[in-house]
Structures are given as structure tokens and as C-alpha cells.
Amino acid sequence: xxxxxxxxxxxxxxxxxxxxxxxxxxxxxxxxxxxxxxxxxxxxxxxxxxxxxxxxxxxxxxxxxxxxxxxxxxxxxxxxxxxxxxxxxxxxxxxxxxxxxxxxxxxxxxxxxxxxxxxxxxxxxxxxxxxxxxxxxxxxxxxxxxxxxxxxxxxxxxxxxxxxxxxxxxxxxxxxxxxxxxxxxxxxxxxxxxxxxxxxxxxxxxxxxxxxxxxxxxxxxxxxxxxxxxxxxxxxxxxxxxxxxxxxxxxxxxxxxxxxxxxxxxxxxxxxxxxxxxxxxxxxxxxxxxxxxxxxxxxxxxxxxxxxxxxxxxxxxxxxxxxxxxxxxxxxxxxxxxxxxxxxxxxxxxxxxxxxxxxxxxxxxxxxxxxxxxxxxxxxxxxxxxxxxxxxxxxxxxxxxxxxxxxxx
Amino acid sequence: xxxxxxxxxxxxxxxxxxxxxxxxxxxxxxxxxxxxxxxxxxxxxxxxxxxxxxxxxxxxxxxxxxxxxxxxxxxxxxxxxxxxxxxxxxxxxxxxxxxxxxxxxxxxxxxxxxxxxxxxxxxxxxxxxxxxxxxxxxxxxxxxxxxxxxxxxxxxxxxxxxxxxxxxxxxxxxxxxxxxxxxxxxxxxxxxxxxxxxxxxxxxxxxxxxxxxxxxxxxxxxxxxxxxxxxxxxxxxxxxxxxxxxxxxxxxxxxxxxxxxxxxxxxxxxxxxxxxxxxxxxxxxxxxxxxxxxxxxxxx
Numbered sequence: 097x098x099x100x101x102x103x104x105x106x107x108x109x110x111x112x113x114x115x116x117x118x119x120x121x122x123x124x125x126x127x128x129x130x131x132x133x134x135x136x137x138x139x140x141x142x143x144x145x146x147x148x149x150x151x152x153x154x155x156x157x158x159x160x161x162x163x164x165x166x167x168x169x170x171x172x173x174x175x176x177x178x179x180x181x182x183x184x185x186x187x188x189x190x191x192x193x194x195x196x197x198x199x200x201x202x203x204x205x206x207x208x209x210x211x212x213x214x215x216x217x218x219x220x221x222x223x224x225x226x227x228x229x230x231x232x233x234x235x236x237x238x239x240x241x242x243x244x245x246x247x248x249x250x251x252x253x254x255x256x257x258x259x260x261x262x263x264x265x266x267x268x269x270x271x272x273x274x275x276x277x278x279x280x281x282x283x284x285x286x287x288x289x290x291x292x293x294x295x296x297x298x299x300x301x302x303x304x305x306x307x308x309x310x311x312x313x314x315x316x317x318x319x320x321x322x323x324x325x326x327x328x329x330x331x332x333x334x335x336x337x338x339x340x341x342x343x344x345x346x347x348x349x350x351x352x353x354x355x356x357x358x359x360x361x362x363x364x365x366x367x368x369x370x371x372x373x374x375x376x377x378x379x380x381x382x383x384x385x386x387x388x389x390x391x392x393x394x395x396x397x398x399x400x401x402x403x404x405x406x407x408x409x410x411x412x413x414x415x416x417x418x419x420x421x422x423x424x425x426x427x428x429x430x431x432x433x434x435x436x437x438x439x440x441x442x443x444x445x446x447x448x449x450x451x452x453x454x455x456x457x458x459x460x461x462x463x464x465x466x467x468x469x470x471x472x473x474x475x476x477x478x479x480x481x482x483x484x485x486x487x488x489x490x491x492x493x494x495x496x497x498x499x500x501x502x503x504x505x
Numbered sequence: 506x507x508x509x510x511x512x513x514x515x516x517x518x519x520x521x522x523x524x525x526x527x528x529x530x531x532x533x534x535x536x537x538x539x540x541x542x543x544x545x546x547x548x549x550x551x552x553x554x555x556x557x558x559x560x561x562x563x564x565x566x567x568x569x570x571x572x573x574x575x576x577x578x579x580x581x582x583x584x585x586x587x588x589x590x591x592x593x594x595x596x597x598x599x600x601x602x603x604x605x606x607x608x609x610x611x612x613x614x615x616x617x618x619x620x621x622x623x624x625x626x627x628x629x630x631x632x633x634x635x636x637x638x639x640x641x642x643x644x645x646x647x648x649x650x651x652x653x654x655x656x657x658x659x660x661x662x663x664x665x666x667x668x669x670x671x672x673x674x675x676x677x678x679x680x681x682x683x684x685x686x687x688x689x690x691x692x693x694x695x696x697x698x699x700x701x702x703x704x705x706x707x708x709x710x711x712x713x714x715x716x717x718x719x720x721x722x723x724x725x726x727x728x729x730x731x732x733x734x735x736x737x738x739x740x741x742x743x744x745x746x747x748x749x750x751x752x753x754x755x756x757x758x759x760x761x762x763x764x765x766x767x768x769x770x771x772x773x774x775x776x777x778x779x780x781x782x783x784x785x786x787x788x789x790x791x792x793x794x795x796x797x798x799x800x801x802x803x804x805x
Contacts (some may be wrong), residue, residue: 166769173555190772194553278642288752333661334641336753351642370596469771480754484666 098406112337124404125153126411129168131161137235137418137426138182145414152407165190167246172196172235172399177400182234182394182410185222186290189464191397192225192314198398198405200412201229209413218391219431221371221462232412233431237358238389238459239295240363240451241265242344244318245372247272247279247353249272249490258376262321265354265379269330281330283343283352286322288480293337293462293472295356296322296479301388301460303381307471308504309492311497314381319482319489326483347373358392359452362445363427367370375448377455391459393431423449429456467503474499515690539785546778548708555774567779569797576763578587578756584672584759587677592734594678596727599685605692606686615688619622620683628680632747635676639663639748667747674756675746681737692726693719732795739784 134137139156144326146154146351157178159167161196165187171177183191190196212220219233251271259265267280296318300306303314308312325331332352335343340357347355348368358379365373378389396415398408419430424438429452437453464470465484480497482489512518541558546567548560571577606617623631638645641661650656662672696719703715720727742761745751751758751766758766760780767776 162769166772167554169772170555173553173557190552196553234686287750288754289750332642333664336664338751346642470773473771477754480752484754484756486666486754 099166112132121329123151123153124407125155125159126407126410127155128180128182129157129159129178130182131159133158134362134428135416135421137428138428141415141418142411144418145411148414149410152411154411162193167270173399175401177399177401179404179408180396182396183231185219185233185391185393185395186462186464186468188222188231188395188397189225189468190433190466192223192228192230192464193466196388196400197230197401198400199228199230199233200398200409203409205228207409207413214221214432214433214434216433216456216459218456218459218461219395222391222464223395223397225464227263231395232416233394234394234415235396235428236431236456236459237360237392237429238452238455239298239340239356239358239378240389240455241354241356241375241376242347242361242448243354243376244272244347244369245374247350247371251353254470255372255374256380257313259379260372260376261379261383261385262318266321266330266387268325269325269354270328273328273330274353275329278351278463280346280352281354282325283331283355284325284335284345284357285338285340286326286483287339289339289475290469292471292479293475294342294392296475297462298388298390298460300376302378302385304386305373307463307465309497310475310500311493313451316490316493317381319479319493322479323483327383330417336480358390359429359449360427362448366442366445369484373444373448375451377451378458387458389455389459391456391461393428397501428455435458465504470503471500525762529699532645542778543782544781545775548775550775550776552772552776563775567775571776571779576758580758580760580763581695583755583757584761586670587674587741587759588738590671590674591677591681591738592731595681595685596731597733598678598682600689602682603688603689603693604688606805620686620781621641622683623680624683626680628741628743629747631676632744635672635679635744636663636748639675641670663749664753666753669753673744673748676748677738677741680744681734684737685734688730688733689723689726692723696722727730728795732792735788735791739788761767 126143128138130138130142134140136462139158142154142156146152161184163184164181168177168181168183168191169331177196180273188197190381204212212229216236219236220229223229223231235490241258243255243258248255248258248268251274253268259268265282271281273279273281281464285295296309299318299322300312300315303318305312305315309315317368324336326333332338332346341361343352344355344361344365346352346359348365350371377387379389380387395410398405398412402408419432420435420474422430423435424440429437429449437449440449462472465471473497477499478492479486481487481494481495486492513522523642545560546556547562549566550560554560555785602620602656603711608611612729634746639647639662641647641659641664643661644662646662647656647659650660660668662668693739700722701714701719704718709717739761742765745757745759745762761784764780767773767780
């Protein structure tokens with residue numbers, strides 16, 4: 097009996113040396129927190145990783161989107177943090193700057209699977225703090241302009257020449273606007289939440305502005321255009337309180353001729369929109385101006401408190417190795433330029449994905465800054481007070497810039 | 506030893522146990538979090554120092570900064586409007602319904618029970634339904650008002666700063682009316698019928714009977730109901746989250762939603778705690794007033 101136990105131990109030790117885990121005798125437990133359900137990559141990849149590595153026990157906990165950051169903070173401050181977490185990209189810097197996440201710079205440099213240069217610059221910047229890398233982009237998304245080509249034709253606009261500049265966009269919205277038939281020219285979201293910032297910031301960035309200089313002339317012009325869209329009722333007044341998902345719903349039902357939204361809409365739009373819909377890049381301030389767009393989605397990170405950083409990193413390597421499946425299996429876009437997007441057989445969707453992949457090159461992260469949520473709140477306040485007429489676009493943005501200056505110090 | 510035992514089983518010790526158990530329970534489940542909240546509002550709270558109790562003391566800084574924010578007074582004003590309008594609406598409609606069902610026509614009790622459906626629905630579900638009803642372009646509410654020729658163009662209930670707060674008030678009145686009705690129905694049914702018979706014999710009219718019998722007899726029920734209304738209304742959070750998210754431009758923001766937004770959206774836990782301390786103070790003043798006003802009541 098005793099001999100067999102020793103023999104077994106020797107055998108396991110042999111396996112361990114052959115394999116990669118150092119403690120094969122007692123299985124390592126890796127805890128993963130993520131908001132994904134069974135139709136999304138996180139849960140599936142975590143499960144597969146556990147099945148492929150019998151010596152590692154994977155515990156997956158699904159967390160609601162709104163609770164991810166606050167749950168993680170509470171858990172970390174009481175020493176209950178998981179090993180791996182999927183965190184919304186603007187919140188990454190908050191954790192990285194407080195030294196809560198594990199610095200992965202050296203591990204990535206020597207990794208056979210994860211290569212820094214594969215990633216789009218925006219997502220990569222969101223996991224970077226103080227020129228060190230604290231995570232791996234899980235997926236990415238951005239926003240572009242969807243338009244209803246049938247309505248373009250009906251109003252005498254060329255559907256092959258969608259608006260390319262802000263002026264053309266307003267012009268097209270005026271022509272497409274048709275209150276008698278309950279059609280707004282355009283839909284977007286100016287909601288007082290992260291969604292409003294997500295939609296507005298690219299407009300400021302295209303004119304050389306940014307969160308740290310939100311009151312540039314170009315940004316004021318952008319907000320003035322937003323105000324024009326609302327004042328002339330070219331967009332529904334509910335734009336102020338409606339998120340992107342609901343706004344796009346009105347486009348799908350034919351009540352808005354254009355909508356600014358992201359690739360997460362593609363599957364629903366293929367099912368619901370019974371017309372010729374297409375996507376074009378975000379219009380720019382004037383011909384030749386630099387492009388920009390928003391950047392969304394989550395990053396993987398390892399908590400510094402993890403007792404098994406090697407196994408956790410191995411899990412991240414497995415997730416990254418499966419990036420090519422992220423679009424065909426779960427409809428999300430990997431944050432990497434070197435991933436082939438296979439065709440889906442749906443011509444409209446395939447054309448749209450191409451535009452989004454192009455737009456992703458210009459996607460810029462929000463921040464990164466540890467106090468992003470306060471900065472974002474100031475921007476939302478400016479958008480809302482200008483659009484409700486409480487302040488002029490210039491005054492509103494000046495006020496926001498002053499608040500942000502106070503936060504940046 | 507034996508005396509101690511017998512005192513515990515049947516004596517002063519037993520009484521002390523009866524007092525002690527709920528007291529410990531209250532202290533652990535209400536007292537400690539309350540004290541923690543108050544202490545936190547005087548500290549500089551970093552999101553990663555949430556778990557520890559020892560943090561830098563900043564005195565009234567959090568309160569000063571909070572009051573200096575331009576949205577502070579408007580939000581407090583909205584909170585007061587929301588409280589008064591919601592409680593008044595819930596109470597008046599609830600009282601009217603309770604009196605109506607008191608007539609006791611066939612099926613009255615059955616119908617009264619059905620009214621509770623609105624009360625048992627989760628706030629977020631009610632919020633989602635009202636969000637849809639009050640939508641500006643295709644909302645049912647606008648359609649009905651339009652058909653009745655009350656409005657000519659669409660009213661953007663959620664997005665017009667003039668209406669946003671009222672759209673939540675409407676939803677909250679709908680949510681709370683049935684609870685008020687049930688409570689008032691219970692109060693009504695406990696009034697002895699012979700009082701009315703006697704008054705009727707003396708020639709008192711319906712309005713006079715209501716004024717001199719119903720209202721005075723309902724005094725304690727009404728007092729309890731209004732203080733409960735105050736508590737429920739100050740706790741109302743789901744509807745704001747689902748209908749307006751405090752927007753546009755804070756036009757429908759109230760203290761309880763702001764506290765949540767500061768704590769869990771901007772991670773400024775200390776200021777979030779400071780708002781809840783202010784709210785606790787308001788509720789305490791209100792409840793002291795309520796207790797004092799009902800204690801000296803002369804009951805016939």
C-alpha cells in the first residue's frame with residue numbers, strides 16, 4: 097500500500113516534470129470572474145481550459161456588468177479577489193495604477209502565444225499603465241455609422257456615397273428626416289452614462305481634442321452639431337435618456353434613417369432590419385481630418401494577489417490562442433489585426449464587419465486614467481446641460497474642462 | 506448556580522434575554538452598518554481601503570465639497586418634490602379607492618385584492634414597463650393623451666427636463682397606491698359601524714360623518730402610513746434607474762439615486778455615505794415629529 101503510494105507520487109512527479117505544472121499532485125484552483133454567459137466567449141473558454149488541464153480546477157463566476165468593478169474592489173480589499181477577471185477597458189487603469197493587477201510585461205515578452213504587436217493600438221493602450229502591461233484585451237468594438245440605403249434612394253441620396261463629413265451628415269439627416277412618417281434623420285445616444293461619453297469623445301478626438309482638452313474649438317463645434325440634431329428634431333428628444341441598444345432599435349424598425357452604433361448590433365440587425373442596411377466609417381469634421389472612434393469591450397487581467405500566477409497566465413494564453421474563434425462562434429471581434437474574419441454567408445453583415453475592422457484602426461481608449469469615471473461624469477454633464485439648453489455648448493465644455501483639470505491635477 | 510438558572514428560565518434573567526437578543530440583533534444588523542456609514546462620511550475613502558476601518562479623517566470635507574457642487578441644491582429640491590408629490594398622490598388616490606371599495610358592492614374584496622398586483626411587482630419591472638409607456642415617440646401614454654385631445658404634440662416625458670421628474674412620480678404613485686389602499690381599507694374596517702348609525706340618526710350628512718368620524722378614527726393609520734410612505738419613497742431607486750437614470754442633466758436626480766451614482770459609478774464612497782447620512786438625518790427629524798405628534802393624541 098505504502099509502496100504504491102510512493103510509486104504513485106513518483107509517477108505524478110514524472111508527469112509534472114513532463115508537463116508544465118509544478119504541483120500536479122494537488123490540483124491548482126483558478127477562479128475566473130467574467131460577465132459572459134454560455135453564448136459568449138468567457139464562460140466557454142474557461143470551461144475548455146479546465147477540461148484541457150485536469151491538473152487545474154477552474155471556478156467560473158458570472159458577474160453582472162454593473163457589478164464587475166465594485167465587486168472586484170470589495171473582494172480585493174477583503175482578500176477574496178479571484179485570480180483572473182474580465183474588466184471593462186476604461187476601468188482597467190484604476191486597478192492597474194493602484195497596483196492591484198499583476199504586471200504581465202515580462203511574461204508577455206517571453207510568451208509564445210501572446211504578442212504585443214498583434215494588438216490594435218487602442219486596446220493595447222487600455223491595458224497599459226506607466227508603460228507596463230497589466231492585462232490582455234479580451235475583445236474589442238467600436239462605433240460607426242449605420243444607414244438605411246432604401247431610405248437614401250427614396251430621398252434622392254446616393255446610397256453608395258454615404259456622408260463622409262459632419263456637414264454632409266447633418267445635411268443627410270435633414271433630407272432623410274420625415275416626421276409625417278415617423279422617421280428621424282439619425283439616432284444616437286447622449287445618455288448621461290458611460291454610453292454618452294463613449295459616443296461623444298470620438299467627435300472631440302477627431303478635432304484634436306480629447307478627455308484632457310475637451311473644450312477645443314472642434315469639440316464645441318461637435319456639441320453644437322449634436323444640439324442642432326436635437327433642436328431641429330432630426331433625432332428623437334429621447335436621445336438624451338436612451339442608450340445605444342434602444343436607439344438602434346428605432347433604426348431597425350425603420351423609425352430612424354441612420355444610427356451611430358457598434359458591431360454588437362450586427363446579429364440583431366440581420367434578423368430585424370427588413371431593408372438594405374449598410375455601414376460606413378464615422379464622418380470626420382472635414383475632408384482629410386484625422387479619424388477617430390470609440391473603443392469598447394473588456395480586458396483580461398490577473399490579480400496581484402493570485403497564488404497561482406503561472407497557471408492564471410497559462411489560462412490567458414489559452415484564451416488568446418482561441419481568438420480566431422471569437423467572431424465565428426460568438427460574434428465578437430478580437431482586438432487583433434492579424435485575425436482573419438471568416439465570411440458568414442450574410443452579405444450585409446460581411447460588408448459591415450469589414451467597415452468595423454477598418455474603423456477599429458482608429459479606435460482610441462477612454463483614458464486610460466484611474467479616475468476615468470469622474471472624468472466621464474464631467475463630459476456627460478456637459479453634453480446634457482448643452483443639449484437641454486441649460487448652457488451653451490462652449491460654456492458647458494469649459495465647465496467640464498475645468499472639472500477635469502481639477503481631477504487631473 | 507441554580508438561582509442563576511431559575512432566573513434565566515423564569516425570572517429577571519429571562520426578561521433580560523428577551524430584551525438582549527433583539528437588541529444584539531438590531532445592533533449587528535442596523536447599528537453597525539449605520540455607524541460605519543457615518544464614520545465613512547468623515548473619512549477619505551479610497552476604493553481599495555473599503556475593507557479597513559482605519560482611514561484618514563477629513564472632518565466635514567466630504568460634506569463641504571458635496572454642498573459646493575452646483576447640483577446639490579437642485580437635487581435636494583427634486584428629492585423634496587418627489588417625496589411630497591409621491592406621498593400625496595399615493596395617499597389621496599389610495600384613500601379614494603379604499604372609500605370606494607368600502608361601499609362593499611359584490612366582488613369588492615376580490616377586486617381590491619387584484620389591485621395589489623402593482624405592489625408585488627419588482628421595481629425594475631415596473632420601471633421597464635413605464636419606460637416604455639412614457640417613451641416620447643411611440644409611448645402609449647402620449648397616444649392616450651393625444652386621443653383625448655389633451656396634448657397636440659408628443660411630450661417627451663423622460664427627456665424633457667420639465668417632465669422627467671414627474672414621469673418617475675407618476676410611476677411611483679402607480680406603484681404605491683394599492684399598498685396605501687389596503688392599509689387604509691384595514692383602518693376603515695376597524696371603525697365601529699354603530700358610530701355611523703348614531704351619527705346618521707342625529708342627522709349628520711355623509712361629508713360631515715367623514716370629517717368628524719372617519720378622519721379622526723383613522724388618525725393613527727394615516728400617520729403610520731405617511732411615515733411608511735416617507736421611508737418607501739426615500740428608498741425608491743429602481744424606478745429612477747429604469748426610467749430616467751436621473752437625467753436629463755440631473756433634472757430627475759434625487760438624493761438616493763445620487764448617493765448610489767457617487768458610490769458605485771464614480772467610486773466616491775465617502776460622498777455617497779455623506780448623502781445617506783444627510784438622508785438619515787432628515788428621516789430622523791421626520792420620525793421624531795411623527796412620534797411626538799401621535800403620542801399626545803387623545804383617544805376617545
